Amino acid sequence: MKKIIILALAACFGVQMQAQTQKQKVNTSEVEAVATTKAENYAEITFDTLRHDFGKFSKDEPVVHCSFAFKNTGTAPLIIHQAFASCGCTVPTYTKEPIKPGEKGSIDVTYNGKDKFPGHFQKSITVRTNAVNEVVRLTIEGMME
Numbered sequence: 001m002k003k004i005i006i007l008a009l010a011a012c013f014g015v016q017m018q019a020q021t022q023k024q025k026v027n028t029s030e031v032e033a034v035a036t037t038k039a040e041n042y043a044e045i046t047f048d049t050l051r052h053d054f055g056k057f058s059k060d061e062p063v064v065h066c067s068f069a070f071k072n073t074g075t076a077p078l079i080i081h082q083a084f085a086s087c088g089c090t091v092p093t094y095t096k097e098p099i100k101p102g103e104k105g106s107i108d109v110t111y112n113g114k115d116k117f118p119g120h121f122q123k124s125i126t127v128r129t130n131a132v133n134e135v136v137r138l139t140i141e142g143m144m145e
Helices: 002-040
Strands: 045-047 051-057 063-072 080-085 090-094 104-112 119-129 135-144
Touching: 045 135, 051 063, 063 135, 080 090, 080 104, 090 119, 104 119, 104 135
Parallel strands: 051 135
Antiparallel strands: 045 063, 063 104, 080 119, 090 104, 119 135
16 A cells, blocks of 8 residues: 555656646746847947046036937847936936937036035946946046135
8 A cells, every 4th residue: 555655656746847847948948039039139328438527627617517428239229217326416317218229329417516515526327228238337527626
C-alpha cells in the first residue's frame, strides 16, 4: 500500500513539474517578443551638452537664462514627463508635445539669484522621459558678484 501511495505522489509531482516547465517556456517566449518590440521601437534623448556655466554676472541683474538643446535619436516619439530643479531659484521649461524621431527640442532654464547670497552656485535639473535613458541630469553653475 505504501508503494502505491509513493508511486501516485511521484506521478503527481512529475506531472506538476512538466506543467511548470511548459509554462516557463511560454513566458520566456512572451518576454522575448516584448524585448524585440522594445528594441525596435524606442525613444532616445541626446543632449548637445549636460552642463552650462554662466560665468560671472552681477547681483544687480541676477536673472540669467540658458538653453539645453537635444535631439530624439531614437525611433519612437520622445515624451518629456517632467523636468524639475534642485531648488526654487531655478525654473526649467520644456515642450509638452511629443518630439518625433530625428527632431530637435530644448529645455530652457532660468536662474533667479535675486535675494540670494553672492558667490558660486551649482544647481541641477532632472529630466524624466520615456527614452531608453529615462533620467538625465543637467547642471548649471555660475558666480554671482
